[in-house]
Amino acid sequence: MYKSKIGHALLILCLSACAENNNKSQSPETAPAGSAQGKTADLQACLNEADALVKMSNKHINEVNSLYRLIKDAKYYSSISGKISEKTRVTITPYYEFRVYDFCNKISQSMLTELKSGDSSDMNRESNIK
Numbered sequence: 001m002y003k004s005k006i007g008h009a010l011l012i013l014c015l016s017a018c019a020e021n022n023n024k025s026q027s028p029e030t031a032p033a034g035s036a037q038g039k040t041a042d043l044q045a046c047l048n049e050a051d052a053l054v055k056m057s058n059k060h061i062n063e064v065n066s067l068y069r070l071i072k073d074a075k076y077y078s079s080i081s082g083k084i085s086e087k088t089r090v091t092i093t094p095y096y097e098f099r100v101y102d103f104c105n106k107i108s109q110s111m112l113t114e115l116k117s118g119d120s121s122d123m124n125r126e127s128n129i130k
Helices: 003-013 015-020 036-056 058-083 086-117 124-129
Strands: none
Touching: 036 058, 036 086, 058 086
């Protein structure tokens, strides 16, 4: 369901870093965390966790939908960022990056809570379908 949005999300998170680091070529495994490729890998992991979280329990659907709404907002910002002042960009770009990482942290915490709870009733629904 969310896989089609992953490409857009990866583009958004790399908004500032891609422009600054486009001359560097590192694999995501060896890229520093602050680099564009490191951010891309982090966001990919976050989106994978979000998808897994919804599969584990539908009670997290609103949380995951909020993450994708935020990504949609960041995408819109990205489309207009070239038309706004540099002062605004240096403020708003990190703001969106912070919000995305903050949501990803919430997703990770929810994932840990689900795994700790051991409530696999929703997880077993996929095995019941087969």
